[in-house]
Amino acid sequence: MVIPVHDVNPARSTPWVTYALIAANFLVFVLTPGLAGSVAGDASLAQACRLEAFLDQYAAVPQELLHHRMPRLVPTGDVGVGPQGPGCVIGPPDYDKSPELSVLTAMFLHGSWLHLLGNMLFLWIFGNNVEDRMGHLRYLIFYGICGYASAYGFALTDSTSTTPLIGASGAIAGVLGAYLLLYPKARVWVLVPFLIFLPLRLPAWIVLGLWFVLQAFYSAGQGVSAAGTVAYVAHVVGFAAGMLLAWPLKPGTPPPPEPRGPLFGRQARRAP
Incomplete structure (x- = not known):
């Protein structure tokens, strides 16, 4: 798997919506109750119970x-003692939850720093050009539609699941699908793990095409020991939705600039 770090495709306008989405995701992560301790590895049972109750209330649940x-x-967030020892208490919900609205709130929830940083890296690299091509408002609407499509697409494949679905990856997969359609020839700097991390500059259609193939492969339960821990189907659906929604923009999309210099390693400097 390659790790993208930068694309050679400058945007014409400031991607304010992309910046705002990244900031909102970080803010929600920091403010999520009970998550700080679990991330640090020293979470108490009380913190774990509060986190479980919070996610159950604000995450999207397929069922x-x-x-x-x-x-x-539902989990109440309290700690109790049962026949098998201390554990999280469950009881009747003391709140009203809108399943439709929970898809929106779930798009800003993440379970770990790795989960958050991985999603935000992809949004940072590829979101600016898609926003630049669509415009700020249309891009925001597009982002939301992809997030909803991915959540409901996943729910249709696992309709009895009560496991909370969280993360912005479905919406970001839509951004990747749009980028692949609009800028397939744009060059992307990636790190390839091979003993050391080798820098390569590859076309977007290779980088994002490989990413999509892996998500589709994993969604079938192949090549992983616990496919159920990641909603790969949501990634596939979001990616496809992004490509479909961006299709009308493809004819008028200007090609990315042709990069200069080597495709491998550092950029060469010209002698004065």
Whole structure:
């Protein structure tokens, strides 16, 4: 798997929406109750219970999305002692939850720093050009539609699941799909792990095409030991939605600038 670090495709305008989305994701992550301790590895049972209750309330749950009803018992955030020892208490929900709105809130929730930073890296690299091509408002709407499409697409494949679905990866997959359609020849600097990290400059169609193929492969439960821990189907659906929504813009999209210099290693400097 390659790690993208930069694309050779300057935007004509400042990507304010992309910046705002990244900032909002970081802010929500920092303010998520019970998450700081779990990230540091020293979470108490009380913190874990608060986090479980928070995610159950604000994350998207496939069963709730399709059947539009709340479960009778949910985590309350409290700690209790049962026959098997201390654990998180469950009880009747003391809040009203909109399954449709939970898709939106879930798009700003992440379970770890690695989860957050990985998503934001892809959004930072590829979001600016898609926003530049669509315009700020249309890009924001596009981002939301891709997020909703990915969540409901995943729910349709696992309609009985009660596991909370969190993360911006479905919406960001839509951004990647749009970028691949609009700028397939744009060069992307990537790091390839081979004993050491080798820098390469590859066309976007290779970088993002490989990413999509891996997500589709994993979504079938192949090549991973626990495919259920990541919603790969949501990535596939979001990517496809992004390509479809960006299709009308393709004819009028200017090609990316042709990069100069070597395709491998550092940029060569010319002698004065």
